[in-house]
Amino acid sequence: MKVGVLMGSPNDETKMQPAADTLAAFGLEADVRVLSAHRNPTQVVELVSTARENGYVAFICGAGMAAHLAGVVAAHTTLPVVGVPLSGGALNGVDALYSTVQMPKGIPVATVAIDGSMNAALLVVEMLAISDPDLAARLTEDRERRASA
Numbered sequence: 001m002k003v004g005v006l007m008g009s010p011n012d013e014t015k016m017q018p019a020a021d022t023l024a025a026f027g028l029e030a031d032v033r034v035l036s037a038h039r040n041p042t043q044v045v046e047l048v049s050t051a052r053e054n055g056y057v058a059f060i061c062g063a064g065m066a067a068h069l070a071g072v073v074a075a076h077t078t079l080p081v082v083g084v085p086l087s088g089g090a091l092n093g094v095d096a097l098y099s100t101v102q103m104p105k106g107i108p109v110a111t112v113a114i115d116g117s118m119n120a121a122l123l124v125v126e127m128l129a130i131s132d133p134d135l136a137a138r139l140t141e142d143r144e145r146r147a148s149a
Contacts, residue, residue: 001057002029003124004047005117006073007086008036008063015086015115016062022121026138028128031056037068044069048077057128060120061109064088067099070109080127082120083109 003023007016012034020030035044048059059077061070062084070083085096093114101111112119122139129136 001128002031002055003121004051004056004059004073005030005032006035006044006059006061006069007032008034008038008067008069010034012062012064012086016060016084016117019060019062019084019117019121022118023124026121026125026135026142028125035069037063037072038066041072044072045076048073048079051077051079058082058124060084060117060124062086062117062120063100064093064096065099067096070100070111071103071107074103074107074109080124081109082123083111084117084120085111085114087115 005016005019020032023030037044056079058080059073060082061073063069064086067085070081074081083100085093085100087093089095097114100109103109110123125139129139
């Protein structure tokens with residue numbers, strides 16, 4: 001199972017790396033790419049419009065300020081999309097939070113906390129674990145480990 005981990009800028013890599021690391025810990029492939037909704041819109045649409053056919057099961061999208069990446073991705077796929085508003089800019093991520101969470105009816109984007117890419121990955125794992133008993137067991141073990149840490 002492959003999850004697209006997209007970010008709007010190379011500067012976002014350190015904030016999005018926890019998503020890739022978490023997915024890898026659960027045995028999921030993370031296809032990490034820098035693609036901007038504004039600078040690379042054609043490439044974003046090409047990737048996500050054929051994602052299901054190419055083995056993707058979900059997308060995690062991190063972007064700051066205007067934060068349109070998750071919405072553009074959600075507009076071109078029916079796979080689950082989790083948005084990660086990223087800190088930065090004059091409002092330190094609050095603008096990105098509002099942009100990510102305020103999607104129009106019919107184009108949902110699940111949204112996690114500012115810089116919450118690890119939780120975005122865990123949310124994707126939870127969705128996949130609905131129909132994957134092995135993944136559900138690993139998720140339970142992870143929760144138990146975190147509770148005792």
